[in-house]
Amino acid sequence: MPNPAQKLLLCILLATALPAHTHHVLGRPSYALSEESNTPPSMQVETQIGDYYVTYMAFPAFPKPGEQGRVNLYAVRIDNNAPFTGDIHFSARDDGWLDGWFPSDEELIGTQPPDDGVHRQSFIIKEAGDYIITARFESGGEPYVIDFPLRIGEPAPVGPIGIAVGIIVAVLLWVNVVKRKRRVKKTRVATKPS
Numbered sequence: 001m002p003n004p005a006q007k008l009l010l011c012i013l014l015a016t017a018l019p020a021h022t023h024h025v026l027g028r029p030s031y032a033l034s035e036e037s038n039t040p041p042s043m044q045v046e047t048q049i050g051d052y053y054v055t056y057m058a059f060p061a062f063p064k065p066g067e068q069g070r071v072n073l074y075a076v077r078i079d080n081n082a083p084f085t086g087d088i089h090f091s092a093r094d095d096g097w098l099d100g101w102f103p104s105d106e107e108l109i110g111t112q113p114p115d116d117g118v119h120r121q122s123f124i125i126k127e128a129g130d131y132i133i134t135a136r137f138e139s140g141g142e143p144y145v146i147d148f149p150l151r152i153g154e155p156a157p158v159g160p161i162g163i164a165v166g167i168i169v170a171v172l173l174w175v176n177v178v179k180r181k182r183r184v185k186k187t188r189v190a191t192k193p194s
Helices: 004-016 160-191
Strands: 043-049 052-059 068-077 088-094 107-112 119-124 129-139 142-152
Touching (some): 052 129, 068 129, 107 119
Antiparallel strands (some): 052 068, 088 129, 129 142
16 A cells, blocks of 8 residues: 555656657657548538538648649538549638628639549648638539638747737726826825825
8 A cells, every 4th residue: 555655646647758859750750741641631621501511621731832732522422421523622711810891812723523533622722811612513413612711830939819818908007007106106195195
């Protein structure tokens, strides 16, 4: 039976154990994985749209600006599992903060026929940022449009929430300093001998 000192030591060791970060799989860094890898990509989306069940994958895991990436899209009918055999048009646009009010220009990156049931579209995006990849196809006279987010390059160290928190903290500090100066000034005036 462990004594209290051993129990304490065990608790301290368990509390200070660092988590293992899984950025390497099978000895390979995840950013080096491609579609030929036996490890799944970092970006995989599955959705249902109309009569189709769609699976979308982006390779490599973290595309870098100016380097080639690839989008794989697999669409099957929900009722009979038959793959979509028509062409799919792929386009890309910037996903900025003000995109809802001032949409950015959409650039066609290609039209792909199926290859063994999978539509594969390669792309090269030169600038880092957040983008929306759009896949469009038509089936049975009905249009289908699927948007997928894609991050190119490293994310900014401070995002919109961090900026908002920083502004709020700065305003609170400024208000605190102004109030303190007023209080000190009032105290000096009140304690000034007449």
